[in-house]
Amino acid sequence: SAVISQKPSRDICQRGTSLTIQCQVDSQVTMMFWYRQQPGQSLTLIATANQGSEATYESGFVIDKFPISRPNLTFSTLTVSNMSPEDSSIYLCSVGLLHRAGNTIYFGEGSWLTVV
Amino acid sequence: DAKTTQPNSMESNEEEPVHLPCNHSTISGTDYIHWYRQLPSQGPEYVIHGLTSNVNNRMASLAIAEDRKSSTLILHRATLRDAAVYYCILSLQGAQKLVFGQGTRLTINP
Numbered sequence A: 001s002a003v004i005s006q007k008p009s010r011d012i013c014q015r016g017t018s019l020t021i022q023c024q025v026d027s028q029v030t031m032m033f034w035y036r037q038q039p040g041q042s043l044t045l046i047a048t049a050n051q052g053s054e055a056t057y058e059s060g061f062v063i064d065k066f067p068i069s070r071p072n073l074t075f076s077t078l079t080v081s082n083m084s085p086e087d088s089s090i091y092l093c094s095v096g097l098l099h100r101a102g103n104t105i106y107f108g109e110g111s112w113l114t115v116v
Numbered sequence B: 001d002a003k004t005t006q007p008n009s010m011e012s013n014e015e016e017p018v019h020l021p022c023n024h025s026t027i028s029g030t031d032y033i034h035w036y037r038q039l040p041s042q043g044p045e046y047v048i049h050g051l052t053s054n055v056n057n058r059m060a061s062l063a064i065a066e067d068r069k070s071s072t073l074i075l076h077r078a079t080l081r082d083a084a085v086y087y088c089i090l091s092l093q094g095a096q097k098l099v100f101g102q103g104t105r106l107t108i109n110p
Helices: none
Strands: A004-007 A010-013 A019-025 A032-037 A043-049 A068-072 A075-080 A089-099 A102-107 A111-115 B009-013 B018-023 B031-038 B045-050 B061-064 B070-075 B084-092 B104-109
Touching: A004 A089, A019 A032, A019 A089, A019 A111, A032 A075, A043 A068, A043 A075, A075 A089, A102 B045, B009 B018, B018 B031, B018 B084, B018 B104, B031 B061, B045 B061, B045 B070, B070 B084
Parallel strands: A010 A111, B009 B104
Antiparallel strands: A004 A019, A019 A075, A032 A043, A032 A089, A068 A075, A089 A102, A089 A111, B018 B070, B031 B045, B031 B084, B061 B070, B084 B104
């Protein structure tokens, strides 16, 4: 299994500011992912964090708004830039581990952001 | 990604079995069927996955239809801690990113 730690776990942010969320994994993983879960909604994939290269963003998400870093195989950051109340969400880090029977995906506990 | 269809909500009683259905009529031959659940105020957690044969683990069983166009997650004896949103997701072998639908919100009555 993989243990994923996210910081901060919860924060209240002012409109127009930026916040960086950290994701630390207890083992080296090839791929890390960032998801967003808006209130009452399901999870939406933001991007794949690639080690040593630029992140791969899903449709509707752009680097200027959600810059991502991946300096090594156990750590990634997601920045939510120039926040507005619409950015109030849970942001989740995810990794996959390959087993003989296939992949198992693990999630962090999430970072709960409220923008006021 | 192939789409799955689940009921928005289901309700069951504690200590009774729960059968959570999932339809995936456009599933391809290489799609695995994954189930994840999200307990209140937590990130999603893995429950079970399978390809063609029924699967059992300590958390649940997965029954897959012969034509693979539907599957059922079975919780053999529900507890209050099983109250969660359950997601049925199709994913290619080796794929590590998941496309979530709306899932089924399961309520367990004491």
